[in-house]
Amino acid sequence: EAQVTQNPRYLITVTGKKLTVTCSQNMNHEYMSWYRQDPGLGLRQIYYSMNVEVTDKGDVPEGYKVSRKEKRNFPLILESPSPNQTSLYFCASSAWGIQETQYFGPGTRLLVL
């Protein structure tokens, strides 16, 4: 089954404790992206990747890092999480050239205390 998976689905952590949210897709998609979704603010793009080893900032990259060492994986790293990073995070992917049709993962709900 074609899908985007994220882990963990739920995470409670404390300020400053490094964490990684994994994202993996099995559709051989070139394009991958991370979003956060907050009430009243909608979806905001954090980082995106056009292909392996090609990443770039979205609209809200501060406090986040990403890497794209393999085509299928696009982990989101929070080196020193803060409470304002409490949010619902989504990973998405699409084939190159049709980035307007994105497949989303199920989401990771993060609470930073």
Next chain:
Amino acid sequence: DAKTTQPTSMDCAEGRAANLPCNHSTISGNEYVYWYRQIHSQGPQYIIHGLKNNETNEMASLIITEDRKSSTLILPHATLRDTAVYYCIVRVASGGSNYKLTFGKGTLLTVNP
């Protein structure tokens, strides 16, 4: 991106067709109409898109008026699992570049038993 107007909410009986309208009177000739939906706190899901011809896939049909100023998403036999917020987006195709998805307020479709 062209501005879109959607009703805030709609109800539909289970098993009946759900017709979700979207007005986009300022649409440009090279802008497509995309539909996504988001079931509560789940990842957004791409449904369908079109330029000027009507489109159909396994999920839905998209009817675009001849002047392209409005469109209707049709779920032919709505089920309870179709209860979600539906977003109509009007944009040019990505052309292989980054494509930040942003949603407006959308239409909350409630399918009733």
